[in-house]
Amino acid sequence: MFEAFRRWRRRRIIERAGLDPALWQQTLAQLPFLRDLTPAENERLRQTVILFLHDKSIHGAGGLVLDAAMPLLIAAQACILILNLDIDYYAGWVEVIVYPDEFVPTMEYVDEDGIVHTDHAPRAGEAWLQGPLILSWADVAPRAGGEGVNVVIHEFAHKLDMLNGDANGFPPLHAGMNRRDWVGAFEAAYSDFCRRVEADEETRIDPYAAESPAEFFAVLSEAFFEIPAVVHADYPEIYAQLQQFYKQHPLARNSIRSRD
Ligand SMILES: [Zn+2]
Incomplete structure (x- = not known):
């Protein structure tokens, strides 16, 4: 009703x-x-x-x-x-x-x-x-x-993250998503990204992502929609988790365009 x-x-x-x-x-x-x-x-x-x-x-x-x-x-x-x-x-x-x-x-x-x-x-x-x-x-x-x-x-990614409390890079996952897969993918990628930033490596993802797990989720969300190929190449497991979370596959849209 x-x-x-x-x-x-x-x-x-x-x-x-x-x-x-x-x-x-x-x-x-x-x-x-x-x-x-x-x-x-x-x-x-x-x-x-x-x-x-x-x-x-x-x-x-x-x-x-x-x-x-x-x-x-x-x-x-x-x-x-x-x-x-x-x-x-x-x-x-x-x-x-x-x-x-x-x-x-x-x-x-x-x-x-x-x-x-x-x-x-x-x-x-x-x-x-x-x-x-x-x-x-x-x-x-x-x-x-x-x-x-x-x-x-x-x-707005922070807003989604805050649906289950303070922003911490762990928004409420959908039924069928695996909490351990999310945490494992994000922890590994975050520590790798922090290492690259500390080593002054050139990153195509905004180095601000190294600020905290909350910022990592927000910055990777920006990159997921704007430069999906970079996220997919650098952190395929993050791409897969974001694809499940947002229920979108922006890279597929991009590849349609590049065939034009
Ligand atoms: Zn932020």
Whole structure:
């Protein structure tokens, strides 16, 4: 009964939404990693974006005024993560705050030893447990961070990780996924990646991934969608785990394109 109501409500939101088709095409054109979606995936992404924009409050801060295209660009990137999951993966919080540029967080946090930190390092994005998600527009703009870097995917991956508590690189796995396989793959890849970064090796994956297991999951999620061939080549077991978690195979999309 409740499920039927939910489906009806969603259908009604999608049918009533006035998402400008030209603006939608313009959004997709700015995001190269979305250009190989099948027509069915494209339509599912569009519907997920409509639900996302309906549920979330996206607003500018620090003097930034959002135009119609900006929330759509954020939503399209946020929703690629849940294309084959469900909009409810982003339930339980509402606000997306967008600053013009990198921002200095003012909120304090308490670590596991009970110590209060006020971190004044400028950030491109931030995701709070059951709280807002904060982005710097300068870093959201297409290709802002270069290939393989995507602050929107990064912060929304943290949100998925937080579905079972603090971000720690271990989001809730689906039925049929093996907890030991996930942990084994991530621990091995994380320690290998940290070794490479410490040795000053050139890595195509953002070295920020070495910061913590939580950052490793978020950065590898960015790379999975933007440069899947690199993840597949460097860490095939991570690719396999992310493929199961996101229920997507971005490398297959890419290889369709490269045959053109
Ligand atoms: Zn992060």
